[in-house]
Amino acid sequence: MFDKTVYIRRRRTLLDSMREKGQRGIILFVGNVDAPAQYKDNCYNFRQDSSWLYYFGLDEPRYGAVIDIDSGEEVVFADDVEIGDIIWMGPQPSVQSKAESVGVSKSAPYGALEGVVSKALSIGRPVHFLPPSRYYNTMKLASLTGLSHEAVGVVDFTAGKTEHASRELVESVIAMRLIKEECEIEELDAVGALGQEMHTVARNAVKPGVLEQHIVGLMEGVTLSKGWGVSFATILSQHGETLHNHLHDKIIEPGKLLVIDAGAESNSHYASDFTRTLPTGGKFTQKQRDVYQIVCDCNEFAFSITRPGITYREVHIETMRKMLEGLKALDLVRGSIDDMVTEGIAGLFCPHGLGHNMGLDVHDMEDLGENLVGYDPDQKRSSQLGLGSLRMARKLVPGHVITDEPGIYFIPALIDKWKAEGTGKGFVNFDKLKSYYDFGGIRLEDDVLVTPDGARRTGPNRLPIFPDDVEAAMAK
Amino acid sequence: MFDKTVYIRRRRTLLDSMREKGQRGIILFVGNVDAPAQYKDNCYNFRQDSSWLYYFGLDEPRYGAVIDIDSGEEVVFADDVEIGDIIWMGPQPSVQSKAESVGVSKSAPYGALEGVVSKALSIGRPVHFLPPSRYYNTMKLASLTGLSHEAVGVVDFTAGKTEHASRELVESVIAMRLIKEECEIEELDAVGALGQEMHTVARNAVKPGVLEQHIVGLMEGVTLSKGWGVSFATILSQHGETLHNHLHDKIIEPGKLLVIDAGAESNSHYASDFTRTLPTGGKFTQKQRDVYQIVCDCNEFAFSITRPGITYREVHIETMRKMLEGLKALDLVRGSIDDMVTEGIAGLFCPHGLGHNMGLDVHDMEDLGENLVGYDPDQKRSSQLGLGSLRMARKLVPGHVITDEPGIYFIPALIDKWKAEGTGKGFVNFDKLKSYYDFGGIRLEDDVLVTPDGARRTGPNRLPIFPDDVEAAMAK
Numbered sequence: 001m002f003d004k005t006v007y008i009r010r011r012r013t014l015l016d017s018m019r020e021k022g023q024r025g026i027i028l029f030v031g032n033v034d035a036p037a038q039y040k041d042n043c044y045n046f047r048q049d050s051s052w053l054y055y056f057g058l059d060e061p062r063y064g065a066v067i068d069i070d071s072g073e074e075v076v077f078a079d080d081v082e083i084g085d086i087i088w089m090g091p092q093p094s095v096q097s098k099a100e101s102v103g104v105s106k107s108a109p110y111g112a113l114e115g116v117v118s119k120a121l122s123i124g125r126p127v128h129f130l131p132p133s134r135y136y137n138t139m140k141l142a143s144l145t146g147l148s149h150e151a152v153g154v155v156d157f158t159a160g161k162t163e164h165a166s167r168e169l170v171e172s173v174i175a176m177r178l179i180k181e182e183c184e185i186e187e188l189d190a191v192g193a194l195g196q197e198m199h200t201v202a203r204n205a206v207k208p209g210v211l212e213q214h215i216v217g218l219m220e221g222v223t224l225s226k227g228w229g230v231s232f233a234t235i236l237s238q239h240g241e242t243l244h245n246h247l248h249d250k251i252i253e254p255g256k257l258l259v260i261d262a263g264a265e266s267n268s269h270y271a272s273d274f275t276r277t278l279p280t281g282g283k284f285t286q287k288q289r290d291v292y293q294i295v296c297d298c299n300e301f302a303f304s305i306t307r308p309g310i311t312y313r314e315v316h317i318e319t320m321r322k323m324l325e326g327l328k329a330l331d332l333v334r335g336s337i338d339d340m341v342t343e344g345i346a347g348l349f350c351p352h353g354l355g356h357n358m359g360l361d362v363h364d365m366e367d368l369g370e371n372l373v374g375y376d377p378d379q380k381r382s383s384q385l386g387l388g389s390l391r392m393a394r395k396l397v398p399g400h401v402i403t404d405e406p407g408i409y410f411i412p413a414l415i416d417k418w419k420a421e422g423t424g425k426g427f428v429n430f431d432k433l434k435s436y437y438d439f440g441g442i443r444l445e446d447d448v449l450v451t452p453d454g455a456r457r458t459g460p461n462r463l464p465i466f467p468d469d470v471e472a473a474m475a476k
Numbered sequence: 477m478f479d480k481t482v483y484i485r486r487r488r489t490l491l492d493s494m495r496e497k498g499q500r501g502i503i504l505f506v507g508n509v510d511a512p513a514q515y516k517d518n519c520y521n522f523r524q525d526s527s528w529l530y531y532f533g534l535d536e537p538r539y540g541a542v543i544d545i546d547s548g549e550e551v552v553f554a555d556d557v558e559i560g561d562i563i564w565m566g567p568q569p570s571v572q573s574k575a576e577s578v579g580v581s582k583s584a585p586y587g588a589l590e591g592v593v594s595k596a597l598s599i600g601r602p603v604h605f606l607p608p609s610r611y612y613n614t615m616k617l618a619s620l621t622g623l624s625h626e627a628v629g630v631v632d633f634t635a636g637k638t639e640h641a642s643r644e645l646v647e648s649v650i651a652m653r654l655i656k657e658e659c660e661i662e663e664l665d666a667v668g669a670l671g672q673e674m675h676t677v678a679r680n681a682v683k684p685g686v687l688e689q690h691i692v693g694l695m696e697g698v699t700l701s702k703g704w705g706v707s708f709a710t711i712l713s714q715h716g717e718t719l720h721n722h723l724h725d726k727i728i729e730p731g732k733l734l735v736i737d738a739g740a741e742s743n744s745h746y747a748s749d750f751t752r753t754l755p756t757g758g759k760f761t762q763k764q765r766d767v768y769q770i771v772c773d774c775n776e777f778a779f780s781i782t783r784p785g786i787t788y789r790e791v792h793i794e795t796m797r798k799m800l801e802g803l804k805a806l807d808l809v810r811g812s813i814d815d816m817v818t819e820g821i822a823g824l825f826c827p828h829g830l831g832h833n834m835g836l837d838v839h840d841m842e843d844l845g846e847n848l849v850g851y852d853p854d855q856k857r858s859s860q861l862g863l864g865s866l867r868m869a870r871k872l873v874p875g876h877v878i879t880d881e882p883g884i885y886f887i888p889a890l891i892d893k894w895k896a897e898g899t900g901k902g903f904v905n906f907d908k909l910k911s912y913y914d915f916g917g918i919r920l921e922d923d924v925l926v927t928p929d930g931a932r933r934t935g936p937n938r939l940p941i942f943p944d945d946v947e948a949a950m951a952k
Contacts, residue, residue: 039843090718221697242566367515
């Protein structure tokens with residue numbers, strides 16, 4: 001938790017922003033409750049709502065808050081513990097003292113939230129809330145507002161759809177959380193270090209004969225020892241071409257490429273997110289190295305052009321151009337690079353975007369709507385494979401924290417589909433691609449802070465990325 | 477997953493049981509979906525519903541099933557993956573083939589569940605379902621049945637309250653899951669071994685100066701390397717008197733008692749649950765050893781009388797008698813042991829029950845109602861502190877798997893409360909207790925299988941429990 005002045009300032013900025021937009025009424029925040037894994041008393045590790053953490057800092061379940069836009073009054077809602085709870089949970093500070101620790105002077109029982117919201121609604125005052133990110137919050141918001149689940153938004157909320165939640169509130173929150181403050185950058189560097197430690201432990205454990213899950217457990221133990229846990233479900237796969245493979249049931253085989261995409265979440269709930277691709281036996285084959293070098297060049301190139309003023313959409317497109325040049329040199333694609341860029345040919349090899357925003361969430365604020373977070377008002381999302389998956393396209397400004405994660409994958413089902421449909425015809429060398437069907441995939445990812453005069457990578461110890469360095473590190 | 481014959485047999489037994497109870501209509505099973513931690517694509521490690529796992533085995537999100545009690549027909553509902561999913565998730569077997577792998581011959585899309593349920597309801601056929609254990613399941617069941625959230629049961633379902641869910645179905649499921657099959661006992665022994673490995677790693681790491689969270693991370697890394705993860709949130713605390721302390725932010729200090737209550741969940745989702753209490757510096761003080769020995773004797777005593785025919789309520793009460801004898805020898809209580817047993821004086825020192833059922837859940841089937849799971853129809857739950865928290869009171873039969881976990885705690889807030897209210901007056905030596913206010917707590921827990929001629933502990937390598945053995949293990 002930061003000093004209370006941080007939260008006071010943030011709430012003040014939010015209030016000013018809503019007033020500048022001509023908004024009236026109340027802002028309703030609903031913090032998370034514990035999420036049962038099996039039953040109500042056996043829950044997953046508690047994870048507070050990120051926007052709640054940003055404005056109120058209190059990292060405990062079953063909190064709510066209201067900010068009155070008109071009067072500026074702030075109230076935190078939660079229940080004090082009773083004697084029965086003290087036996088089980090130990091003595092606890094009062095809700096009032098917790099509220100004061102983040103600069104809120106008024107508190108009330110959790111149940112009182114209902115009366116405050118219904119009173120506001122009964123006299124026609126607008127109630128602004130963020131789209132719910134969990135099923136409980138859907139039920140809670142529906143119950144508080146009298147709206148249906150669909151109206152408040154179920155969790156599988158379509159990106160950018162905020163017609164019932166408050167569009168103005170969503171935009172005000174996004175504008176603030178997108179630009180990281182100094183105190184947040186410190187947290188991001190610290191959790192970068194932890195993520196790098198996870199990867200180092202993993203790299204030291206990779207060798208033929210080891211179960212993938214064994215390495216995953218080692219990595220996750222590192223972040224549980226020093227942080228909250230993983231910032232997302234670890235991807236560790238010898239089938240890197242399967243982008244979201246969360247099974248770890250294979251034995252490491254020699255001669256494969258192992259994609260490890262994993263990050264830490266700190267106790268303060270900031271995220272890191274790194275990907276490295278390792279030769280399972282410690283040495284790349286020439287064929288692996290040729291493709292690896294292209295991805296490595298793309299990662300370096302993207303970083304080199306990341307600076308205030310350029311859009312990340314341009315960085316993505318220029319990086320894909322670089323990738324096509326490399327693939328052309330390997331005779332996997334042919335023809336005019338410009339034409340291939342226009343046609344989105346790189347999407348066959350890299351069907352995801354170059355990167356996403358990071359912060360309190362590894363895909364920062366994805367619950368508020370991907371497009372609202374990642375696209376400027378004048379930007380339209382592409383429907384091309386690859387570019388269409390780009391989660392961050394905005395014009396860069398200092399304080400943006402984003403990932404730089406190009407990848408090349410050989411996905412048999414996708415190659416077959418393109419070939420059958422005639423997509424990429426004349427550009428893609430489908431014949432040569434046949435010998436890559438068992439190649440797998442490569443992704444290389446760093447986390448990047450946009451600075452006033454360019455960019456720097458977060459986390460103190462960049463993980464080895466150049467092929468010789470990777471081999472040297474694995475030989476240790 | 478077990479062989480398909482296991483699931484076929486279990487569903488057949490369930491069907492027969494419902495028919496024997498004179499039930500008609502359909503049985504509706506709703507498996508779990510992914511639980512978002514921050515947003516819909518960043519979820520906690522998927523945990524399937526335990527009753528679903530028991531009857532259908534398929535360990536993937538967004539499954540449902542219907543068993544028609546009248547015709548015996550079984551259908552599994554889930555969606556096949558599409559090309560877009562294959563790019564991200566890799567090629568997947570069809571739902572039909574998965575259904576067949578657990579002996580169900582018919583499958584349909586997930587969305588078809590709605591029509592099947594509403595058709596049954598429209599012609600007045602009963603729809604039997606289990607109380608939901610997660611918020612999503614509350615919403616899903618409400619949506620399928622047209623009932624309110626409260627009617628299908630919100631997650632914080634009061635123990636034993638099944639007025640809207642099917643009482644007959646709940647009782648049939650409990651009767652089956654309570655008695656572990658051979659294949660389940662193998663799983664429980666295996667996950668016992670993993671839990672014991674967690675504790676061994678922890679014990680080796682305990683020494684003054686180490687952060688509690690560091691040890692927690694090491695333990696959890698072990699179970700993530702070989703299993704699904706922890707079977708519940710690890711308790712590791714130098715304030716053992718706080719029964720559910722999940723903070724791990726303290727440095728290990730010399731001269732303290734460290735309670736470690738933790739268990740593993742296997743990849744097959746069976747649970748283990750062990751508690752050991754370690755002297756942080758490696759040696760007990762005499763004062764610590766005196767209390768420790770009582771708890772150790774209680775653990776041994778409870779095990780020694782655990783056998784078919786006795787109720788676990790009696791085992792609890794007789795163990796509390798043993799505890800009072802020990803406390804009397806330390807002059808912490810005085811007077812007639814029989815009177816103290818009747819008055820529930822042990823509850824001041826051990827405010828929880830002796831144990832609970834175990835299986836696919838660490839508190840097995842707690843989502844189905846604590847009293848229905850843990851109490852025979854002729855048993856009434858006590859309101860006494862301690863005995864009132866006993867989750868398993870039933871007459872024991874071979875195949876029950878339960879925990880044996882006596883504890884002694886010195887809880888200042890509780891002692892003060894009893895003293896102020898006059899509770900335990902004439903029995904409790906409040907003067908002598910003053911010197912125990914900073915003692916902390918001790919709990920010692922094993923997992924026990926009731927066998928035809930007595931009982932045996934599960935897991936192959938019982939963790940050191942006798943004080944000399946604990947000190948010897950810590951000296952290694």
